[in-house]
Amino acid sequence: MMLSRAARPALRAGVAAAARPATLNATNAANYATLREIEDRLKSIRNIEKITKTMKIVASTKLTRAQRAMTESKTYGQTSNTVFESAETKPLEGEDKKTLIVVCSSDKGLCGGIHSGLSRKIRRTLAEKPNSDLAILGEKCKAQLSRSNGKNIVLSFAGIGKDVPTFADASAIADQITSLPTDYASIQVVYNKFLNAQSYEPVEIEAFSEEAIAASPNFSAFEIEGDALGNLREYALANSIYWGLAEGHACEQSARRNAMDNASKNAGDMINKFQILFNRTRQAVITGELVEIITGAAASEEG
C-alpha cells in the first residue's frame, strides 16, 4: 500500500511532465517545421518545374526536326509500297507459316503512354495469333513485352531514339531480320501513326515475303529478273522499318512535349497552392508570436 501510494503521485507528475512539454513542443515544432517543410517543398517543386520546362523546350525543337524526317521517310515507304499496291499483293494466308512483328518503339521514357499503347496493341495481336514472333526495336517495349510475351521475342535492338533515326539504322535492322533462320509468311512493322500533335494510333505496315509478292494478282505486269525480287523484298523491308522508326520518333517527341507541358502546368498549380499555404502558415506563426509578446507584456506590466 505504502509503496503504491508513494509511487503514484510521482508517476502522475512524471507522466504529466513528460506529456505537456512534449505536446507543446510538438505543436510549436510542427508550426516552424511545416513552414520550413513547405519552403523546402516549394523549392523542389520549382526545380522540377524548371526541369520539365527545359525538357519541353528540348522536345519542341527536336519535334520539328523529327516531323521533317517523318515526312521525308514517308515518301520512302509509300513509294516502295506503290509497287505492291499496283501488284495488289496480299499477305499469304497460310496457317503453318509464322508472322514476324517488328515493334518500333524507343529507348527513352518520359513521354506519356505511347510505348504502352504500342505494347497493348502487340498483346492484342498476339492473343489472336499466338504463333507470331517479335522483333523489338527499343528498350521500352522490350521491357514491357518481355514480361508478358518473352517467349515470342526473337530479336531485340537497343540504341534507338537518341536522335532522328537514319536509313543506315533501318537497313542494318532489316539485314539482321532477314538473316533470321525462320521463314516468315509476312512481316508486320508496327509503329505509332502520327494523327496530329495530340493523338497517335498504333498501326502496322506489311512487308511481304517473296512468295507473297510472286503470288500477287498483278505480278506479271512487272518484269523482274532472277534475284531482283529478293533484293526488292529486303529493300522494301528496310524502307518500311525506316518509315516506322521515323514516324514513331516524331510521335514520341510530340508525346514528350505534351507530357512535359502537362507536368509544368501541374507543377505551376502546386506552386500556387503551396505559396498560399506558406503565406497563411507564416501569418499564423507571426500572429501567434505577437499574441505571446502582448500577453507577456501585459502580464509584466500588471506585476
Add this chain to the structure above:
Amino acid sequence: MTAAWKAAGLTYNRYIAVASRVVRRSLKEDKRIAAERRGESELRFAKWQNGKQGEVKNLDAANAANATEAAASS
C-alpha cells in the same frame, strides 16, 4: 546473272549501305560532315531464345561478320 556483290555474300541493304558510304565520303568537306552523320548507326541487338535475352552485340559488327561468313561459304 548474279551481281558481283551478291556473289561476295552481301545483302542488298548491305550493298547500298556500302555504296552510300562511298558517295558520302566523296562529298565536299562541309557537306560530307553533315551527310556522314546520317550514315552512322550505333545500334546494339540481342537474340532471344525461350524468353531469355542473349548476349548484347553491336549491330554493325555483327552484320559485317555475317557478310564475311557468307562470302567464305560461297
